[in-house]
Amino acid sequence: MKQTLGNLERQLFAYAQMRGLRTLRTGDLTTALGISRKQESKLFTRLSTARMIAQARRGLYLIPQRLPLGGSWAPSEILALNTLIGDRKGRYQICGPNAFNRYGYDEQVPNRIYVYNNRLHGERKVGPVQLTLIKVADRRLGSTEETATADGERGLYSSRARTLLDAVYDWSRFGSLPRAYEWIRADLKKQRVTARDLVQVTLRYGDVGTIRRMGYCLEQEGVEASLLQRLERALKPTRSCIPCVPSRAKRGTINRRWGVVDNAGT
Structure with a gap:
């Protein structure tokens, strides 16, 4: 951690604070402080290494609103x-x-x-x-x-409904099945989310597999028929089945309406 500031460091912070800047880019200081590109590059490197500013990407730096006194600064x-x-x-x-x-x-x-x-x-x-x-x-x-x-x-x-949808849709990335089904059941029971909201986000952001899994889950929770029919209309007839939990063996009771194998307990 850099404990003391040199003249250029003080000038950088004074310049940014006087203008209310939260970011500085390569080239901003050459005219403002009258320094060369090489001096500017070394200045940015020194301060980011000392954790007094943060590099967002090459050539773009985040500057604290207040000078960190005796310690490092980190952006939220x-x-x-x-x-x-x-x-x-x-x-x-x-x-x-x-x-x-x-x-x-x-x-x-x-x-x-x-x-x-x-x-x-x-x-x-x-x-x-x-x-x-x-x-x-x-x-x-x-x-x-x-x-x-x-x-x-x-x-x-x-949103809460979108998060539940993505827990089913993006299960492989987030490792969220079968836990997502329990989250959906609990939120419906506690009225933290409505079945209508879940149907809406599923139809807007889901794919075929997500619609089938969500339809099956909501049917198990006794969701009203009109909402289930909205999901059903978005699907084409198929004889193939997908597992309720993709990471488990495809063994269990087959639900023909949604083309889902209930393997949650296998």
Whole structure:
């Protein structure tokens, strides 16, 4: 950790704070501070290594609103995410394990943030914030809830209904089946989510396999016939069957209506 600031470091923070800047880019300081590109690069490297600023990507740095006194600074997860996706003029929503924890489905706090977005894919790091970016089509983004952080940033999480849908849809990525069926049953029973909401998000964001599994699950919970028929109309007749829990052996009772093998207990 860098304990004292040199003249250039002090000038950088003074420049950013005077203008209310949260980010600086390569080239911003050459004119403002009268330094060369090489000096600027070394300055950014020194401060990011000392954890006094955070690199969002090559050439883009996050700057704290207040100078960290005697210690390192780290951006919030939402600030890191807003900066990274905002830089690409993209859209996003926090999903998967982070949403499972947010809504109380899983007590485990993820050590990284999982994000559906329409710009970037892969693992990224902004300061200490670790991100798993999952690129999806624009049509698969939506059904969100806004959250605010202490530093004034606003982020988007998948809604409760969307989170349950994604636990079925993206089961292989999140390892969420068969637990998702229990989450759905519990939320319906406690009226935290409605069957209508689940049907709507399933039809909008799900695929054929998800519609079949969700239809079967909702039928088991005694959901009204008109809602089940909405799901059924989205399916084409088929003789093939899929397992209720894809990671288990395909053995169990066959439900012909949905083409699902109930292997949840096998």
